[in-house]
Amino acid sequence: MNTSALILSIATQGLILVVTAYCFYLVLKKPEADK
Amino acid sequence: MDASKETWGSRTGLILAMAGNAVGLGNFLRFPVQAVQNGGGAFIIPYLICFLLMGIPLLFTEWSIGRFGGKLGNHSTPYILDSMSKKSIWKYIGVFGIFTNIAVVAYYTYIESWTFIYVLHTVFGTFNGMGKEEVSLFFDNYVNLTGSDLGIRYLPAIVYLLVLGVNVYILSTGLGGIEKVAKIGMPLLILFGCVLAYQGWTMGADFASREFPDANAWDGINFLWTPQYSSLADPKVWLAAAGQIFFTLSVGMGSIQCYASYVKENEDIALNSVTAGFTNEFVEVLLGSAIVIPIAAGFLGLDWVIENAGFGMAFQTMPYLFQQWGVVFGAVAGVCWFGLLFFAGITSSLAMGTPWMGFMQDEFGWGKVKGAVSFGLIALIMGLPTVLFYRYGYFDEYDYWGGTVSLVIFALLETILFAWVFGIDKGWQELNRGADIRIPNIYKWIMKYVTPTLLLLVLIGAMFTPAGNDWAAAVSGLLDGQGYALESSSLISKLSHADLKAQLLVNPEKADLIEKKMRYSSLARTQLILLFLGITLIVWYSHKKRKTALS
Numbered sequence: 001m002n003t004s005a006l007i008l009s010i011a012t013q014g015l016i017l018v019v020t021a022y023c024f025y026l027v028l029k030k031p032e033a034d035k
Numbered sequence: 036m037d038a039s040k041e042t043w044g045s046r047t048g049l050i051l052a053m054a055g056n057a058v059g060l061g062n063f064l065r066f067p068v069q070a071v072q073n074g075g076g077a078f079i080i081p082y083l084i085c086f087l088l089m090g091i092p093l094l095f096t097e098w099s100i101g102r103f104g105g106k107l108g109n110h111s112t113p114y115i116l117d118s119m120s121k122k123s124i125w126k127y128i129g130v131f132g133i134f135t136n137i138a139v140v141a142y143y144t145y146i147e148s149w150t151f152i153y154v155l156h157t158v159f160g161t162f163n164g165m166g167k168e169e170v171s172l173f174f175d176n177y178v179n180l181t182g183s184d185l186g187i188r189y190l191p192a193i194v195y196l197l198v199l200g201v202n203v204y205i206l207s208t209g210l211g212g213i214e215k216v217a218k219i220g221m222p223l224l225i226l227f228g229c230v231l232a233y234q235g236w237t238m239g240a241d242f243a244s245r246e247f248p249d250a251n252a253w254d255g256i257n258f259l260w261t262p263q264y265s266s267l268a269d270p271k272v273w274l275a276a277a278g279q280i281f282f283t284l285s286v287g288m289g290s291i292q293c294y295a296s297y298v299k300e301n302e303d304i305a306l307n308s309v310t311a312g313f314t315n316e317f318v319e320v321l322l323g324s325a326i327v328i329p330i331a332a333g334f335l336g337l338d339w340v341i342e343n344a345g346f347g348m349a350f351q352t353m354p355y356l357f358q359q360w361g362v363v364f365g366a367v368a369g370v371c372w373f374g375l376l377f378f379a380g381i382t383s384s385l386a387m388g389t390p391w392m393g394f395m396q397d398e399f400g401w402g403k404v405k406g407a408v409s410f411g412l413i414a415l416i417m418g419l420p421t422v423l424f425y426r427y428g429y430f431d432e433y434d435y436w437g438g439t440v441s442l443v444i445f446a447l448l449e450t451i452l453f454a455w456v457f458g459i460d461k462g463w464q465e466l467n468r469g470a471d472i473r474i475p476n477i478y479k480w481i482m483k484y485v486t487p488t489l490l491l492l493v494l495i496g497a498m499f500t501p502a503g504n505d506w507a508a509a510v511s512g513l514l515d516g517q518g519y520a521l522e523s524s525s526l527i528s529k530l531s532h533a534d535l536k537a538q539l540l541v542n543p544e545k546a547d548l549i550e551k552k553m554r555y556s557s558l559a560r561t562q563l564i565l566l567f568l569g570i571t572l573i574v575w576y577s578h579k580k581r582k583t584a585l586s
Contacts, residue, residue, distance in 0.1 A: 016320050
């Protein structure tokens with residue numbers, strides 16, 4: 001894999017993964033509507 | 036249960052149902068193809084910018100509109116929009132929010148039925164020993180009703196009925212049933228996606244063959260992620276990115292508003308909408324980019340992929356490729372692939388049933404079973420021609436007018452309603468009530484100015500797509516007084532069947548088929564117009580009924 005592809009791939013996928021995980025962390029921290 | 040009292044059982048269930056609504060076939064099929072056709076890695080940059088400037092604001096808008104309407108006892112867009120303005124026209128604009136769902140579910144459940152039957156074919160080894168052409172022909176015969184039917188005449192129609200029936204049954208169990216399907220379907224979809232993405236990332240050049248000696252999955256991955264910065268100056272790439280963001284999030288349909296109308300008055304929608312949106316992005320970018328293109332490049336080479344990338348790969352190519360992994364893992368991969376497509380499809384089609392059911396319950400007191408069955412019957416009347424006349428373009432016509440154009444029009448109008456008619460200050464207050472995160476204030480400005488402008492550009496881009504999709508040449512030609520040539524696939528050209536007429540010129544030997552396509556596409560448009568008028572009439576009648584009840 002070339003370097004620019006590697007950087008873009010890691011940056012984009014890492015960002016999406018981290019934000020998604022953080023959102024779920026916040027949701028699960030306050031699952032007030034959960035029965 | 037009374038619709039006005041019905042609510043989501045859990046916050047995670049709501050988020051998974053919303054994410055399931057957004058995650059569809061496009062995540063695995065449309066996104067990678069769009070990336071390939073629009074500059075590989077460079078596509079991701081405008082794509083992410085459009086997600087932040089158009090996707091997230093539209094999610095905020097639709098969740099806010101939905102929860103606001105639900106608070107007043109409205110669970111579908113005609114009366115949700117009506118409650119936001121004094122002008123009665125908005126309830127008729129809200130008709131789009133029911134119409135689009137029925138028009139789309141009519142053909143979408145047909146695709147779902149393909150994924151269902153392909154899971155069975157994979158398990159029973161139908162594709163074992165078939166060549167690439169045979170697998171492709173198998174699909175053509177199935178959809179054209181000319182074979183691949185296990186000797187059962189009209190098998191595609193029977194499987195379609197079965198899958199539609201499953202949808203109706205789940206819908207008849209209400210939000211609880213939808214939530215259960217989302218809680219089972221979404222994790223399974225992600226699990227299946229991870230299995231296939233792992234293969235995509237690790238297969239490398241191990242499966243190069245004598246026919247395709249240069250095949251290498253890394254070429255596909257490299258192509259998808261290598262940025263070609265020159266393409267960032269091309270308006271076509273930006274329009275494609277905006278279009279992809281728009282369609283992947285299932286905005287402009289009316290289903291998000293309907294789901295959000297069952298959220299409690301002071302429950303968070305800010306964090307929930309961002310979580311659902313990012314879950315969709317996770318599936319699309321992390322999983323969607325790692326399956327079709329790398330696997331196809333690993334077996335057939337990058338050149339073949341660039342030449343043949345398209346929707347058909349899912350059914351015409353993938354079953355053949357999976358076989359190359361051997362009988363056992365080939366079957367596992369096939370079940371994973373068609374299984375994930377099935378779950379992606381059903382979690383979306385269920386969302387399409389709820390606006391009609393919510394409307395009939397609110398206005399006419401129809402219960403869940405009556406609402407679900409009536410929805411199924413209308414979907415059947417609309418959808419059966421797409422099964423029987425697939426080869427004549429009935430399906431494509433629904434997809435274009437019902438599943439593409441009307442979405443953009445409705446999204447544009449609802450953003451204008453939310454930000455300009457209802458008022459962005461009131462809208463912002465609605466969005467932030469009970470919020471678990473602090474939304475940056477800049478979004479207030481983005482929602483008022485940037486998102487409607489981007490939507491307008493997408494609509495104009497679709498209406499006036501220039502010949503060859505070359506915007507720079509078209510604009511300079513126009514300024515030089517050379518006129519403006521439209522692409523045959525532009526909205527304006529499609530109105531007069533210019534796309535089919537262009538095909539006729541190139542392939543005069545297919546005149547009979549193309550003329551039939553013109554007739555059937557006119558018939559499909561008539562059916563769509565009748566559906567829209569029918570729903571408008573029901574909304575008008577319900578309004579009359581409401582007025583009588585008040586007086």
